[in-house]
Amino acid sequence: MSSTTLSRRRSVSRTQSxxxxxxxxxxxxxxxxxxxxxxxxxxxxxxxxGKSLTGANNGLIGFSNYTEAFGDADMWxxxxxxxxxxxxxxxxxxxxxxxxxxxxxxxxxAQWLWRLSYFAPYLLASTVVSLFFTWMYNPQLGLFNxxxxxxxxxxxxxxxxxxxxxxxxxxxxxxxxxxFNFLLYLAAMQNIPAQxxxxxxxxxxxxxxxxxxxxxxxxxxxxxMIVLLQILASLKIFDQVYxxxxxxxxxxxxxxxxxxxxxxxxxxxxxxxxxxxYIFFGLILVVSIMQFVITRRRSA
Amino acid sequence: MATPxxxxxxxxxxxxxxxxxxxxxxxxxxxxxIAAVALAAVIxxxxxxxxxxxxxxxxxxxxxxxxxxxxxxxxxxxxxxxFAKVFQDGNIPLWTWNSLYTSAAITAITxxxxxxxxxxxxxxxxxxxxxxxxxxxxxxxxxxxVLIIPLFYQMLSLNLIDTSWAIILPQVIHPAMVFVLxxxxxxxxRELEEAAVMDGASRLRIFTQIIxxxxxxxxxxxxxxxxxxxxxxxxxxxxATNDSNLLTLPVGLQTIKSAYGIQYAxxxxxxxxxALPLIVVFLFFQRQIIKGIATTGLAGT
Numbered sequence: 001m002s003s004t005t006l007s008r009r010r011s012v013s014r015t016q017s018x019x020x021x022x023x024x025x026x027x028x029x030x031x032x033x034x035x036x037x038x039x040x041x042x043x044x045x046x047x048x049x050g051k052s053l054t055g056a057n058n059g060l061i062g063f064s065n066y067t068e069a070f071g072d073a074d075m076w077x078x079x080x081x082x083x084x085x086x087x088x089x090x091x092x093x094x095x096x097x098x099x100x101x102x103x104x105x106x107x108x109x110a111q112w113l114w115r116l117s118y119f120a121p122y123l124l125a126s127t128v129v130s131l132f133f134t135w136m137y138n139p140q141l142g143l144f145n146x147x148x149x150x151x152x153x154x155x156x157x158x159x160x161x162x163x164x165x166x167x168x169x170x171x172x173x174x175x176x177x178x179x180f181n182f183l184l185y186l187a188a189m190q191n192i193p194a195q196x197x198x199x200x201x202x203x204x205x206x207x208x209x210x211x212x213x214x215x216x217x218x219x220x221x222x223x224x225m226i227v228l229l230q231i232l233a234s235l236k237i238f239d240q241v242y243x244x245x246x247x248x249x250x251x252x253x254x255x256x257x258x259x260x261x262x263x264x265x266x267x268x269x270x271x272x273x274x275x276x277x278y279i280f281f282g283l284i285l286v287v288s289i290m291q292f293v294i295t296r297r298r299s300a
Numbered sequence: 301m302a303t304p305x306x307x308x309x310x311x312x313x314x315x316x317x318x319x320x321x322x323x324x325x326x327x328x329x330x331x332x333x334i335a336a337v338a339l340a341a342v343i344x345x346x347x348x349x350x351x352x353x354x355x356x357x358x359x360x361x362x363x364x365x366x367x368x369x370x371x372x373x374x375x376x377x378x379x380x381x382x383f384a385k386v387f388q389d390g391n392i393p394l395w396t397w398n399s400l401y402t403s404a405a406i407t408a409i410t411x412x413x414x415x416x417x418x419x420x421x422x423x424x425x426x427x428x429x430x431x432x433x434x435x436x437x438x439x440x441x442x443x444x445x446v447l448i449i450p451l452f453y454q455m456l457s458l459n460l461i462d463t464s465w466a467i468i469l470p471q472v473i474h475p476a477m478v479f480v481l482x483x484x485x486x487x488x489x490r491e492l493e494e495a496a497v498m499d500g501a502s503r504l505r506i507f508t509q510i511i512x513x514x515x516x517x518x519x520x521x522x523x524x525x526x527x528x529x530x531x532x533x534x535x536x537x538x539x540a541t542n543d544s545n546l547l548t549l550p551v552g553l554q555t556i557k558s559a560y561g562i563q564y565a566x567x568x569x570x571x572x573x574x575a576l577p578l579i580v581v582f583l584f585f586q587r588q589i590i591k592g593i594a595t596t597g598l599a600g601t
Contacts, residue, residue, distance in 0.1 A: 020503045021426025028417035035470045043450035103340040117344040123578040125532040125550035131571040132350045146370040187594035239534045257445040264449045277446045288441035
């Protein structure tokens with residue numbers, strides 16, 4: 001066989017690979033381009049226009065939506081609420097998950113029962129969670145205030161008190177989603193080689209000692225991942241706030257996603273709303289890049 | 301033959317979750333262990349209270365539910381009235397059906413398109429593969445709330461608002477799941493395919509008859525993850541539909557607060573009925589679901 005036929009054959013098979021490669025990618029790519037890439041690009045274009053749902057003023061207006069947003073006290077307030085929620089929710093969502101997983105990892109009997117009770121809330125829709133907690137937070141008829149008054153504490157206005165409402169939402173969120181982090185921790189813990197523990201107990205290390213000198217150090221990389229994923233998830237908060245307080249009282253819980261939603265669909269200002277979306281995207285981007293850098297450094 | 305090993309390596313940590321035989325070394329009933337059980341039990345009780353209180357409320361009469369003296373056992377006894385009323389309205393079954401078929405469609409489309417592209421990225425050398433891979437990975441960071449405004453506008457101009465397609469189509473892109481699938485395919489030994497290539501089998505045949513059967517555990521994991529996400533998604537279906545016949549469970553439930561007002565027992569009955577399907581599924585497939593979440597969880601969201 002001459003070398004020309006060989007190379008021709010190789011180029012034929014390369015063409016074939018190109019065709020089948022893009023052929024396999026095509027269906028995904030189609031959806032990807034239409035429902036992800038295009039909206040991102042178009043959304044950015046929208047943010048440069050005065051587009052509104054009423055159809056008025058569709059022209060380009062440059063970056064004036066952005067300048068307006070940066071001077072918009074409501075935007076800053078909602079962004080601040082989102083950041084506040086992210087900070088005060090991430091800590092318990094990671095710590096409680098860790099405690100739950102550590103307890104189970106000791107080897108409690110009836111594992112499935114604990115897993116079920118800690119994880120089951122994660123399977124609920126946000127609306128179900130909101131209905132449950134709105135009812136329990138009810139100032140007169142709610143379970144929480146009833147419990148408080150039984151132990152002699154004053155009643156709390158929960159969702160109606162601007163100083164408490166965000167914490168009330170954090171409690172509901174903790175109950176709802178901690179099970180997810182708990183599962184990730186549990187998986188990571190059960191992946192720690194048993195020999196580590198065997199060696200430690202031969203050396204006379206007790207359960208506590210093992211927890212602090214084996215389990216926790218081994219979990220450090222998992223913790224970094226969980227914290228970053230939790231931050232990203234918390235920054236997107238919308239559902240439970242919208243459903244439980246509608247952002248109130250007095251805007252004290254309104255997150256930035258709700259502000260985007262309201263300027264777009266209640267205020268009909270799609271262009272302005274798109275601009276705020278992009279400011280929010282910038283924030284997410286910063287955290288994501290942090291995540292990328294940290295995980296990269298770890299695997300390198 | 302290769303299947304069990306494959307599963308274990310790819311599902312990695314997740315696999316060990318299903319393993320009930322825990323380390324035998326530390327099982328003495330010490331004070332520490334008793335304290336651990338006690339603390340675990342306290343947390344479990346706290347975590348079950350919202351379910352319990354919702355259930356008790358749902359089985360009360362509206363009068364008892366709204367009584368200012370709070371009771372776990374209502375004075376006039378438990379009743380099915382609230383559930384009966386909710387069923388009479390007929391909304392919950394309709395919403396459940398809507399959630400079921402939209403979530404099933406989202407899961408099916410996601411699985412097909414993601415597995416295909418993941419196979420190409422894992423096995424086929426084609427021009428532009430690296431760029432495609434980078435773009436898909438980079439897109440993981442796009443937060444869905446950023447897309448709602450342009451997507452809504454897009455659906456409006458495609459005349460899809462108030463159709464099921466508006467709910468389904470934008471939810472089928474899961475770049476992280478593509479990545480999860482690719483990583484699994486990477487671990488399937490190539491020798492399994494080489495014989496088929498020798499016999500002149502096409503790529504598509506190799507994919508459907510060799511790769512997919514070996515990938516059942518990861519396909520199940522991805523399906524579970526996508527399905528739960530779609531079933532519980534609120535923001536996008538809330539925006540994409542106003543038609544009361546198309547509402548999904550989470551969106552429909554949001555409307556009952558205004559409809560029933562202070563009908564606490566009916567609110568809780570509706571919420572419990574909405575929660576029931578996934579909880580029941582979980583009771584039956586607990587292991588698979590936990591494994592699935594643990595496998596896909598760190599890559600996803």
